[in-house]
Amino acid sequence: KQEVTQIPAALSVPEGENLVLNCSFTDSAIYNLQWFRQDPGKGLTSLLLIQSSQREQTSGRLNASLDKSSGRSTLYIAASQPGDSATYLCAVVNYGGSQGNLIFGKGTKLSVKP
Amino acid sequence: DAMVIQNPRYQVTQFGKPVTLSCSQTLNHNVMYWYQQKSSQAPKLLFHYYDKDFNNEADTPDNFQSRRPNTSFCFLDIRSPGLGDAAMYLCATSLSIGTGSYEQYFGPGTRLTVT
Numbered sequence: 001k002q003e004v005t006q007i008p009a010a011l012s013v014p015e016g017e018n019l020v021l022n023c024s025f026t027d028s029a030i031y032n033l034q035w036f037r038q039d040p041g042k043g044l045t046s047l048l049l050i051q052s053s054q055r056e057q058t059s060g061r062l063n064a065s066l067d068k069s070s071g072r073s074t075l076y077i078a079a080s081q082p083g084d085s086a087t088y089l090c091a092v093v094n095y096g097g098s099q100g101n102l103i104f105g106k107g108t109k110l111s112v113k114p
Numbered sequence: 115d116a117m118v119i120q121n122p123r124y125q126v127t128q129f130g131k132p133v134t135l136s137c138s139q140t141l142n143h144n145v146m147y148w149y150q151q152k153s154s155q156a157p158k159l160l161f162h163y164y165d166k167d168f169n170n171e172a173d174t175p176d177n178f179q180s181r182r183p184n185t186s187f188c189f190l191d192i193r194s195p196g197l198g199d200a201a202m203y204l205c206a207t208s209l210s211i212g213t214g215s216y217e218q219y220f221g222p223g224t225r226l227t228v229t
Binding site: 004036042043044045046089101102104105 | 120147149154155156157158159162171202204206217218219220221222223225
């Protein structure tokens with residue numbers, strides 16, 4: 001059974017710092033991995049999608065990497081800003097699983113202090 | 115802008131009183147999903163529609179049902195809400211496996227309170 005773990009559960013950094021969020025998964029037979037952002041009481045905003053054949057994706061100050069063999073992904077945020085404060089969730093889609101079923105980690109709650 | 119819309123954003127219902135949550139999309143995606151997210155927990159898939167085909171997750175309680183009358187709309191029915199059903203309900207859409215993407219787009223969610 002696929003399990004997704006995110007460490008740390010919470011992170012507080014000063015504005016301007018570069019930071020890395022970690023995601024690990026137990027079954028490497030994934031179709032893709034997706035990173036989301038969730039603001040308090042709100043829905044999910046897709047940040048980056050990495051297909052299983054890809055190693056990384058970039059969007060603005062965000063860079064996500066994927067190492068399927070080790071079951072790990074990282075989300076790198078450059079020059080963090082207070083507006084980046086949110087919970088970041090990673091999720092994977094398994095091969096052969098329920099159509100597109102995203103299996104989520106519990107998230108990392110990020111706080112960027114001015 | 116193409117989007118996923120959920121109504122209402124906040125719903126209060128009484129214990130045991132049936133409630134329906136609504137989701138609509140302008141993305142013309144053929145797959146629609148309902149997730150349940152309890153406080154400080156990861157979202158959990160309840161079921162999804164692949165076109166008109168309904169797919170229920172094995173551990174989704176019978177108390178939860180869904181309808182998809184057309185491509186654009188999908189409803190979540192909770193027949194007899196219990197206190198444990200209080201949660202954020204998230205609707206998402208994606209294109210089918212044929213496109214190879216599986217990227218899911220989420221609505222803003224409906225926060226359900228059961229009194």
